Amino acid sequence: MNSETRRIAVIGGNRIPFARSDTKYAHATNQDMLTAALDGLIDRYGLEGEALGEVAGGAVLKHSHDRDLTRESVLSTRLAPETPAYDVQQACGTGLETAILVANKIALGQIDAGIACGADTTSDAPIELNEELRATLLDVNRRRSTADKLKTLTRFRPGHLVPRVPRNEEPRTGLSMGEHTAIMAKEWDIGRAEQDELAVASHKNLAAAYERGFQADLITPYLGLERDGNLRPDSSLEKLAKLKPVFGGPDGTMTAANSTPLSDGASAVLLASEEWAKAHDFPVLAYFSEAQTAAIDHVHKREGLLMAPAYAMPRMLDRAGLTLQDFDYYEIHEAFAAQVLCTLKAWEDDDFCKEKLGRDAPLGAIDRAKLNVNGGSLAAAHPFAATGGRIVAGLAKQLHEDGKGRGAISICAAGGQGVVAILEGPEGGTK
Amino acid sequence: MAAATKPETRKLTSAPSILPLYARAAAPLIPGASLLPFVPGGGGEIPAVRLELDGVVADPEALAAYAKVCGFPLRDHLPPTYPHALAFPLHMALMSDGAFPFGAVGLVHVANEIAQHRQLGVGEELALRVRATKLKPHRKGRTFDLITEVRVGRQIAWESTSTFLRRGKVDPDAASGEEFPILAADVPASAEWRLAESLGRRYAAVSGDRNPIHMHALTAKPLGFPAAIAHGMWTKARALAALEPRLPDAFAVAVRFRRPIALPATVEFAAQGPLFAVRRGTERHLDGRITPVAAKPGPKGKAN
Numbered sequence: 001m002n003s004e005t006r007r008i009a010v011i012g013g014n015r016i017p018f019a020r021s022d023t024k025y026a027h028a029t030n031q032d033m034l035t036a037a038l039d040g041l042i043d044r045y046g047l048e049g050e051a052l053g054e055v056a057g058g059a060v061l062k063h064s065h066d067r068d069l070t071r072e073s074v075l076s077t078r079l080a081p082e083t084p085a086y087d088v089q090q091a092c093g094t095g096l097e098t099a100i101l102v103a104n105k106i107a108l109g110q111i112d113a114g115i116a117c118g119a120d121t122t123s124d125a126p127i128e129l130n131e132e133l134r135a136t137l138l139d140v141n142r143r144r145s146t147a148d149k150l151k152t153l154t155r156f157r158p159g160h161l162v163p164r165v166p167r168n169e170e171p172r173t174g175l176s177m178g179e180h181t182a183i184m185a186k187e188w189d190i191g192r193a194e195q196d197e198l199a200v201a202s203h204k205n206l207a208a209a210y211e212r213g214f215q216a217d218l219i220t221p222y223l224g225l226e227r228d229g230n231l232r233p234d235s236s237l238e239k240l241a242k243l244k245p246v247f248g249g250p251d252g253t254m255t256a257a258n259s260t261p262l263s264d265g266a267s268a269v270l271l272a273s274e275e276w277a278k279a280h281d282f283p284v285l286a287y288f289s290e291a292q293t294a295a296i297d298h299v300h301k302r303e304g305l306l307m308a309p310a311y312a313m314p315r316m317l318d319r320a321g322l323t324l325q326d327f328d329y330y331e332i333h334e335a336f337a338a339q340v341l342c343t344l345k346a347w348e349d350d351d352f353c354k355e356k357l358g359r360d361a362p363l364g365a366i367d368r369a370k371l372n373v374n375g376g377s378l379a380a381a382h383p384f385a386a387t388g389g390r391i392v393a394g395l396a397k398q399l400h401e402d403g404k405g406r407g408a409i410s411i412c413a414a415g416g417q418g419v420v421a422i423l424e425g426p427e428g429g430t431k
Numbered sequence: 432m433a434a435a436t437k438p439e440t441r442k443l444t445s446a447p448s449i450l451p452l453y454a455r456a457a458a459p460l461i462p463g464a465s466l467l468p469f470v471p472g473g474g475g476e477i478p479a480v481r482l483e484l485d486g487v488v489a490d491p492e493a494l495a496a497y498a499k500v501c502g503f504p505l506r507d508h509l510p511p512t513y514p515h516a517l518a519f520p521l522h523m524a525l526m527s528d529g530a531f532p533f534g535a536v537g538l539v540h541v542a543n544e545i546a547q548h549r550q551l552g553v554g555e556e557l558a559l560r561v562r563a564t565k566l567k568p569h570r571k572g573r574t575f576d577l578i579t580e581v582r583v584g585r586q587i588a589w590e591s592t593s594t595f596l597r598r599g600k601v602d603p604d605a606a607s608g609e610e611f612p613i614l615a616a617d618v619p620a621s622a623e624w625r626l627a628e629s630l631g632r633r634y635a636a637v638s639g640d641r642n643p644i645h646m647h648a649l650t651a652k653p654l655g656f657p658a659a660i661a662h663g664m665w666t667k668a669r670a671l672a673a674l675e676p677r678l679p680d681a682f683a684v685a686v687r688f689r690r691p692i693a694l695p696a697t698v699e700f701a702a703q704g705p706l707f708a709v710r711r712g713t714e715r716h717l718d719g720r721i722t723p724v725a726a727k728p729g730p731k732g733k734a735n
Contacts, residue, residue: 029505078676
């Protein structure tokens with residue numbers, strides 16, 4: 001058995017621009033978008049005909065006919081068909097989780113190179129057969145005699161023709177993610193203005209990243225979209241202040257601008273061992289050095305649904321021997337501005353850090369100038385499983401530009417889960 | 432070959448509407464109708480006309496529907512067979528012209544060759560050029576070619592030749608056509624396609640080709656077919672969708688349409704090296720061959 005681990009190199013990434021729901025990608029499926037994101041990555045790194053160790057991917061909103069979505073997408077690309085692939089699903093943590101899985105196999109020497117990817121569409125959403133109709137049809141199938149079959153069929157009611165449309169709600173609480181976050185925002189006393197400020201910064205930072213050409217080798221245009229459709233470079237506090245709250249009732253602080261919109265998109269990241277990178281003459285953008293997942297009990301202990309990253313981060317920091325302040329970049333997924341602000345506040349809070357995290361001292365504040373420096377999900381939008389790949393590729397590129405440095409990634413997910421990771425620059429983590 | 436008369440060029444400002452053209456295309460089936468000046472027929476020579484339509488951009492929704500029916504992923508470039516669907520209204524306009532020697536309904540599509548010199552981007556502005564060649568004698572009647580060019584700027588990016596047979600007097604002396612290599616019958620199938628009875632209607636909706644022989648058994652029977660038959664260009668498109676990940680950006684693909692596929696049907700797809708086939712048992716429906724062509728710079732600027 002292998003007892004040594006290897007460093008994991010981030011070689012690069014590619015994504016299609018993210019589109020708002022029912023716009024440019026209205027007729028594209030998850031498989032179409034995932035294939036397009038992979039096509040662009042394969043094209044950029046000349047992977048045609050290459051048999052990679054594996055491709056791990058996934059989608060959060062998945063059709064029943066999208067069994068083996070990732071494998072089927074791989075077979076539509078020019079990668080060698082001998083490249084294995086599998087699907088992962090961990091709500092909005094899917095994208096980053098796929099990177100962890102591929103990274104771990106590289107670290108253990110089980111594979112030399114692989115792709116982590118994800119796609120999500122809210123336009124081409126699955127609509128299912130009515131649950132009672134489905135149960136009736138299956139029961140009919142189980143009956144032996146025609147008479148029994150007909151008898152079972154009499155259970156059919158016209159109302160059964162109404163299909164089941166997926167709802168964005170937590171199965172165990174019945175609340176939507178926005179409603180859950182509104183509760184968190186109230187608990188942590190997060191104001192409207194600070195949420196709007198975070199949203200404006202997200203748009204400004206992403207617009208600036210496009211302006212300076214930072215996105216040029218991170219994105220491949222798709223179906224007439226060259227930039228993220230949700231990006232509003234002229235976003236301002238004045239404009240955002242006019243919006244009515246969408247979650248948390250009439251006094252709520254969460255609006256359509258400081259919450260991510262429904263969107264469509266896909267992303268992919270190429271990870272490899274240093275030897276593979278060298279053999280292929282690819283510069284290493286960054287090293288994937290640590291990762292951690294955590295979950296909280298949002299049902300019985302009534303912890304905030306999206307607070308799990310607050311728990312995952314200190315565990316990872318302890319293992320890495322780092323403090324929260326030892327980073328040059330913080331990539332905190334902006335599912336909602338309030339989620340980011342609750343997390344930061346929790347890390348600064350004596351009681352939370354003592355009682356919930358069991359620490360003597362709080363993790364402390366971060367330098368806000370280092371937060372989502374090239375834009376976040378509020379600006380780019382958030383096609384669930386595609387967000388992890390967007391963040392890993394963007395942070396790796398930023399660290400490569402700097403040479404040295406360290407970045408933390410934090411992604412919250414439905415079901416009370418969180419995924420965090422650390423990337424380090426090609427010349428080391430310390431500047 | 433005699434010096435061809437310079438074709439008359441007709442510039443169109445929009446794609447012709449297909450349904451009225453079908454009325455004219457089918458009109459020659461009515462006895463005596465061909466005597467009317469606006470109805471094709473009369474059996475003379477094919478008019479030297481070239482139709483041009485500039486500024487064609489694929490409609491994303493129509494493209495997505497086409498891709499789905501043919502089995503292509505929705506990529507940022509057009510499926511290699513899609514320009515044929517874009518040019519179809521021009522094909523119909525040409526063949527339903529009053530000067531055309533016979534109606535389009537009843538012609539047999541026997542071959543198609545496509546040369547894709549570079550991929551066509553989804554948003555690219557395309558210029559279509561369509562013309563027909565003179566009639567040639569054939570063992571089972573006479574044939575002509577419908578030639579389609581797609582230009583991007585001044586560059587010919589894509590071109591295709593569709594050969595149609597007008598059944599007629601058997602000419603045993605006519606050349607049987609060049610030898611076309613055929614995939615060996617013992618190459619095992621790589622896939623089985625189950626084709627629904629509705630396939631002709633589904634492809635008609637995305638390609639515009641509503642020839643009654645594809646729509647329903649009831650409309651195919653009067654034209655001599657036992658059931659609705661699959662479109663030859665669908666069969667070719669489906670085969671290319673299966674081969675696509677293995678194809679370079681620039682390539683040529685020639686097919687011969689053999690026995691029509693009566694729907695519904697289960698057929699086999701087989702491929703080896705440059706050759707592929709759609710068949711059922713010993714019956715051959717389509718024989719195909721991929722050949723290389725020189726690449727031209729593509730939508731992303733590089734020679735691909």
